[in-house]
Amino acid sequence: xxxxxxxxxxxxxxxxxxxxxxxxxxxxxxxxxxxxxxxxxxxxxxxxxxxxxxxxxxxxxxxxxxxxxxxxxxxxxxxxxxxxxxxxxxxxxxxxxxxxxxxxxxxxxxxxxxxxxxxxxxxxxxxxxxxxxxxxxxxxxxxxxxxxxxxxxxxxxxxxxxxxxxxxxxxxxxxxxxxxxxxxxxxxxxxxxxxxxxxxxxxxxxxxxxxxxxxxxxxxxxxxxxxxxxxxxxxxxxxxxxxxxxxxxxxxxxxxxxxxxxxxxxxxxxxxxxxxxxxxxxxxxxxxxxxxxxxxxxxxxxxxxxxxxxxxxxxxxxxxxxxxxxxxxxxxxxxxxxxxxxxxxxxxxxxxxxxxxxxxxxxxxxxxxxxxxxxxxxxxxxxxxxxxx
Numbered sequence: 001x002x003x004x005x006x007x008x009x010x011x012x013x014x015x016x017x018x019x020x021x022x023x024x025x026x027x028x029x030x031x032x033x034x035x036x037x038x039x040x041x042x043x044x045x046x047x048x049x050x051x052x053x054x055x056x057x058x059x060x061x062x063x064x065x066x067x068x069x070x071x072x073x074x075x076x077x078x079x080x081x082x083x084x085x086x087x088x089x090x091x092x093x094x095x096x097x098x099x100x101x102x103x104x105x106x107x108x109x110x111x112x113x114x115x116x117x118x119x120x121x122x123x124x125x126x127x128x129x130x131x132x133x134x135x136x137x138x139x140x141x142x143x144x145x146x147x148x149x150x151x152x153x154x155x156x157x158x159x160x161x162x163x164x165x166x167x168x169x170x171x172x173x174x175x176x177x178x179x180x181x182x183x184x185x186x187x188x189x190x191x192x193x194x195x196x197x198x199x200x201x202x203x204x205x206x207x208x209x210x211x212x213x214x215x216x217x218x219x220x221x222x223x224x225x226x227x228x229x230x231x232x233x234x235x236x237x238x239x240x241x242x243x244x245x246x247x248x249x250x251x252x253x254x255x256x257x258x259x260x261x262x263x264x265x266x267x268x269x270x271x272x273x274x275x276x277x278x279x280x281x282x283x284x285x286x287x288x289x290x291x292x293x294x295x296x297x298x299x300x301x302x303x304x305x306x307x308x309x310x311x312x313x314x315x316x317x318x319x320x321x322x323x324x325x326x327x328x329x330x331x332x333x334x335x336x337x338x339x340x341x342x343x344x345x346x347x348x349x350x351x352x353x354x355x356x357x358x359x360x361x362x363x364x365x366x367x368x369x370x371x372x373x374x375x376x377x378x379x380x381x382x383x384x385x386x387x388x389x
Contacts, residue, residue, distance in 0.1 A: 049229040050252050050293065050327070052192070053085050056386070057370030058379035059196060060084035061332050062091070062104065066374035069152045069163060070111065071102040072170035073181065080185060084376035086194040086233070089178045093200050094210040099144040100175035100219070104155060105129075106201065109136035112150045113168060120146070130201055130265040140208060147172050159336050159351050175216070179223045182231070194231040198256070202241040203266045213241060217248035226251060235296055238266040239279075239288070246291045254329060255279075255288050256296040276301075280317055285324045294327035294369070302330050302366050309342035311362065318367045331372035333360060333379065357382050 063075025064082055071090045079087045090102025106129070108114055114123075114137045123142070126135040139147065152170050154163040173181075178195060185193045199212040206212070216234065220226035226249040235254040236242050242253045258264075260277040267274060278284050280301060288295060297317060304312045321328050335356040337345040345354040356375065360382030363371060373379040 050233075053194070053370070054383070055369055056364050056383055057085045057329065058083065058376055058383060059086045059088055059329060059370055059372045060376045061088050061372040061374045063087055063089065064374070064376055065155075066160070066335055067163065068166055069154045069170065070104060071173065072152045072166075073173055073177075074166060074170045076173075076178070076181065077185075079376050080189070080193065082375075082377040083380035085370070086196050088196040088198070088372065089182075090173065090175070091198045091200045092175055092212060092216065093139045094205055094212065094215065095139055095142055095144045095147060097143045098210065098215065100212070100215050101139060101144070101147060102173045102175060102178060102197075103139060103200075106139045106204075107134050107136040108139060108147075108150070108172075111152060111155050112137075112172065113153055114150050117150065129204060131268065140205070140210060144174065159338065161351060176219055176223075179219060179225065183223075186231075192231050194233070196233045196235060199234070199236040199238070199241045199245070201265070202236060202238050202244075203269050213244040213248055216245065220249055220251065228252070233294075238264050239291075240266040240270075243291050252294070253292040254294040254296050254327075255292050256331075257301060258298055260301060280320070282320055282324070285321055285326060289324040289326050292326070294329060295321055296329045296331055296372070299330045299332070299363060299371075302328070302363065302368060305341065311341045311343065314366055322367070327369040329370040329372065330363070330368055333363070333371050333373040333375070335375045335378055357385065361386060 060079030062070035063072065064078040064084070065075055068075040068078055076087050076089050091104050092100045093103050093106040094100055104111055114120055120137065123137050124135070125138070126133060127138060148171055150172060151168040152172060153167040154160055157164050175197065182193050182195055197216070199216065202212045217226065220230070220232060225232045228250045230251055233252045233254060234242070234245050234249070235256050237256040237258060239255050242255050246253055257276050257279060260280070261275055263275050279288065280297070301315060301317055303314050306312045318328055333356065334340070335353045336350065337347065337352055337354045338350055340354040340356060340359050344356070344359045346352065356378050360379065364382065364386045371379065
């Protein structure tokens with residue numbers, strides 16, 4: 001798959017990696033949480049880059065999606081207000097006329113009020129998305145102007161009924177609007193705001209003639225955010241998308257990793273037989289380190305689970321990744337019972353909070369460099385507990 005040797009070039013990218021690993025190295029060397037945070041904070045030498053971020057880094061997953069409908073400026077803004085170090089803004093999907101917008105998936109029936117718009121009733125269709133039949137409304141069938149008539153809604157109302165209060169308040173943001181918002185917030189807050197966009201289903205969109213990577217690179221070039229120290233980390237579940245981005249921009253790059261027995265869809269399309277389990281071997285991680293600076297594994301790859309959903313054994317992934325110079329930003333920590341390991345749940349209510357602080361402590365203790373969370377304030381407080389323990 002791809003050419004890992006094509007992307008080990010560039011002293012700039014390696015310098016960035018070296019600064020980042022001063023923070024990650026704290027975990028490898030067994031430094032205390034306080035020492036790790038201090039080391040990471042000094043690693044950037046005042047010049048930005050991954051090394052300027054605290055460790056463990058708190059990443060607002062689709063903003064503060066535990067409290068607001070995801071991928072809205074309301075969610076992004078709140079994530080910053082609650083102390084997130086980085087805002088995942090956003091999952092990038094294209095419109096019919098080639099604009100990039102921020103939605104969890106190209107199918108928007110569950111994250112917008114499109115079903116209430118009679119004028120778009122005939123756009124409802126069924127498509128095969130990464131091998132799965134999906135019925136609904138898809139961003140690639142709408143122009144940007146049409147999408148701007150829609151409003152965002154809560155994606156999982158059964159777990160987050162309080163978030164439905166905000167249904168209809170915010171429109172669907174474009175990636176360019178996010179880049180401008182990032183600059184505005186940086187000026188207003190007097191500190192650099194970071195974002196963490198993801199190329200969503202890149203193989204699917206490339207086959208439609210709507211390649212994501214070139215569009216992302218064009219906007220980053222336009223806004224001067226395509227450099228090794230730019231406060232924009234790019235991520236994807238498809239390794240070839242990250243390899244393609246590595247040829248187009250010099251931003252820090254992260255390969256997302258799903259369950260061990262799954263295959264990235266670009267592998268499925270090209271006939272590559274490897275699974276995620278192959279990618280997280282020392283050999284697989286060395287290959288990833290040839291074109292990326294980090295991995296974003298599901299938390300189950302860091303600590304496995306028993307059949308009852310409780311935590312089982314810590315894997316060697318953190319140590320193995322650090323050995324080849326990769327940082328780890330696993331996903332996703334949430335406060336609600338159904339999303340927590342079994343031993344941290346309290347009661348049976350689907351929207352009730354469990355012992356999220358306990359779960360954060362357990363995962364931070366593995367030496368991860370950061371974590372995606374729907375509840376940035378919980379993550380910030382958990383980090384305080386961890387570094388002051």
